[in-house]
Amino acid sequence: xxxxxxxxxxxxxxVHYLNCAYxxxxxxxxxxxxxxxxxxxxxPWDFRPxxxxxxxxxxxxxxxxxxxxxxxxxxxxxxxxxALATAAANLSFAEGQQxxxxxxxxxxxxYPWRELAARRGGEVVAVRRPSQDCWTDAVLEAIGTDTAIxxxxxxxxxxxxxxxLVAVGEKCRSVGAALVLDLTQSLGAMPLDxxxxxxxxxxxxxxxxxxGPYGIGMLYVAPxxxxxxxxxxxxxxxxxxxxxxxxxxxxxDYQPGARRFDMGEKSNPPLLMGATAxxxxxxxxxxxxxxxxxxAATQAIADEASELGLESASIGTRAPHFLALEFPDGVPDGLxxxxxxxQVHVSLRGSSLRVTxxxxxxxxxxAALIATLRACMA
Numbered sequence: 001x002x003x004x005x006x007x008x009x010x011x012x013x014x015v016h017y018l019n020c021a022y023x024x025x026x027x028x029x030x031x032x033x034x035x036x037x038x039x040x041x042x043x044p045w046d047f048r049p050x051x052x053x054x055x056x057x058x059x060x061x062x063x064x065x066x067x068x069x070x071x072x073x074x075x076x077x078x079x080x081x082x083a084l085a086t087a088a089a090n091l092s093f094a095e096g097q098q099x100x101x102x103x104x105x106x107x108x109x110x111y112p113w114r115e116l117a118a119r120r121g122g123e124v125v126a127v128r129r130p131s132q133d134c135w136t137d138a139v140l141e142a143i144g145t146d147t148a149i150x151x152x153x154x155x156x157x158x159x160x161x162x163x164x165l166v167a168v169g170e171k172c173r174s175v176g177a178a179l180v181l182d183l184t185q186s187l188g189a190m191p192l193d194x195x196x197x198x199x200x201x202x203x204x205x206x207x208x209x210x211x212g213p214y215g216i217g218m219l220y221v222a223p224x225x226x227x228x229x230x231x232x233x234x235x236x237x238x239x240x241x242x243x244x245x246x247x248x249x250x251x252x253d254y255q256p257g258a259r260r261f262d263m264g265e266k267s268n269p270p271l272l273m274g275a276t277a278x279x280x281x282x283x284x285x286x287x288x289x290x291x292x293x294x295x296a297a298t299q300a301i302a303d304e305a306s307e308l309g310l311e312s313a314s315i316g317t318r319a320p321h322f323l324a325l326e327f328p329d330g331v332p333d334g335l336x337x338x339x340x341x342x343q344v345h346v347s348l349r350g351s352s353l354r355v356t357x358x359x360x361x362x363x364x365x366x367a368a369l370i371a372t373l374r375a376c377m378a
Contacts, residue, residue, distance in 0.1 A: 002285050002293040005359040016344045016365040021157070021185055021322065021356035024211045026274070033277035034213060037269030049244050052236065052267040059272045062279045063218040066210075066287070067187065067202075069194050072226075072257030075219040076266045080108040080182055082231070083203035083219040084151070086261050088112045090228035091178045091200065095121035097148035100177075102135060103128040106157045109182040113151055122148070129161065134317045136164040140171050147177040154186035158349040160322030161313060169197040184208055184217075188282050189321040189358075190291050200225060209321070211358075212278030216271040221258035230254075234264035290359070295320030297357045297366070304370045308377055310353075324352040325373075332376040342372045 008027045011017055017025065026034075037055075040047045056076055064071035077083045093099070099113040103126045110124070117124050127138045135156065143150060150172050155162045165181065172179045181202035183192065188209040194202070202220040206212030221228075235241055237260050239253040254260035266272075282290065295315050302312045302323055311326045318324065336348055346369065347354040355369065 001296060002289055002359055004362055006362060008281075009360045011360055014343050016342070016361075016368040018355050018357045018361060018365055018369060019345045019347055020189075020358040021208060021354060022345075022347050023214075024208055024278075024358065025360065026213065027211065027278070027281055029281065030212060030274050030277045034270045034274035037271070037273040040269045047269075049242070051269075053242060055269050055272045056262070056266050059218075059276045059279075062276045062283070066279050066283060067192070067194060067218070067220060069220055070257075073220055073223065075221055075258040075261035076263060076272075077203065077217045077219045077261070078215055078263050079217060080184055080203050080205050081112065082263060083201065083217065084109060084112040084180065084182070086219065086221075086231050087178075087180045087201035087203075088116045089231055090225055091149055091180070093117075093120050093122060093148045096146065097122045098144075098146045099124045099149040099151060100139065100142045100147055101126050101151050102139070102153070102156060102163075104156075104158060105151075105153065106182065106184075109151050109153065109180075113149065132313060132317070134161045134163065134313075136162070136167060139163055139168055143168070143171045143175060143177060145175055147172075147175055149178045149180060151180045151182070153182045153184075154190060154192060155319035155322055157185045158354065159313075159324045159352060160318040160354070162317070162319050165192065165197045165199075169199065173198065185322070186319060188279070188287060188290070189294060190319050191287050194220065198222070206275040206278060209358075210275070210278055211281050212275035213271055216268075216275045219258070219261060221261055226257055226260075228261070230261050232264055234262075236264070236266065237262050285359070291320050293359065294357060297361060298323040298355065301325075301355055301357075301366045301369065304366070305373065308370070308373055310373070321356060321358075323355040324349070325355060326352050335373075335376050338376055339369075339372050342368055344369050344372050 009025050060074045061071045064074050113124050127142045129135045129138045178200040181199045183204040187204035200222050205217040207214040238251045305325050
C-alpha cells in the first residue's frame, strides 16, 4: 500500500476531500510547474523556437509512459469533446448503422455521436445495465452487425460500474466496429491494457485522475488512423514547422504519428508542464499500486457504510477507485448541507453518493464521512 501523500498537497487539515472524480487538487509540484511555465511568458526572449516543441514532446512521452503506449500514438487535445470530434471525423458511419453508448453516459461522449447519427441517418443505442450488474453483458449484447462505433468509458462516471473493455474490444473487431473510449474517470487510477483492448481512439482529460490542470488532455490514436483528417489546420502540426524561417513554404504533409491531431497553440507551458508533473506524480507509484491502494480505501468506506444500511457494488463490478453508496430509502433530507458543514466533499449523483478518494486522503477523512452519514440517518 502507498503511504498517504497529503503533505504534497495544499489541503487544510479540516477539509475532507473525497471527490477526485469531480476534480483532483493540484500537488505542490504541479502548481510549481505551472508557475514555472507562466514565467516563460514573462520573459519570452528565453523561450526559444525549439521550446514550442520540447514542452509538447515531454508531455507526449510522459503520457505515453503512463498509458504504456507509443508516444507516437499520443495527440495533445484541450478537451474530451475535441478528441471525440476528431474520432467522429475519422470513423466510417453509414445510413442505418448504430453507435452503442451507455445509458446516462457523460454528455461529452454522447453529443458527438448524436450529431453524427443525425447527419448520416443512423441511430445511437444507449445500453441499460440490469439491476446491480456491471455493464459488460449489456454492452456485448447490444453490439451486432449493424454496429459501426462503440463509444464507452472504462467505468461509468456516476455509478463506477465497469465494462470489460478487453471483451468489448474483441466483440467490436468481430463485427468490424470501431471502439472509442473516454478514460477521463479511470486512466491513472485503474490499469488498462491498450494492446489487449485495441481501441481506435481513447481520450483522458488531465484534471481528474491524471492529477493535472484543466484544459489539457491526451488522445490515443491507433496507428491505423495516423493518416486521418484533423479537425483544425494549424501551422505547428505540419512537417518542417520546426524551421521558423520557412513557415511560408507551405506544406501538405504533417508531423509524424498522431501529432497531426494536436490542437492549435498546443505549446502552452503552464498547461503542458503542469500536466506532465501530474502524470509524473502517478508514475512514482505506478497505476497498479495506486489502484490497489484506492481499492482498499473505498472498500473500507463501503464496509463501514454497509453497517448504516447503505449499499454498494463490489470491486470488480465497480472500479476499485470509485464507490457509489446507495440509499435504499432515498437520500436523507439535508444530506448535502450537513456534509458541506462538516467539510466533507463528495458528489451526489442521482440517488447515490459518489465517494472517490486518492493518495492524499487520511483515515480522518473517511471517519468524518461516516460520522456525518450516521448523524443524517439517525
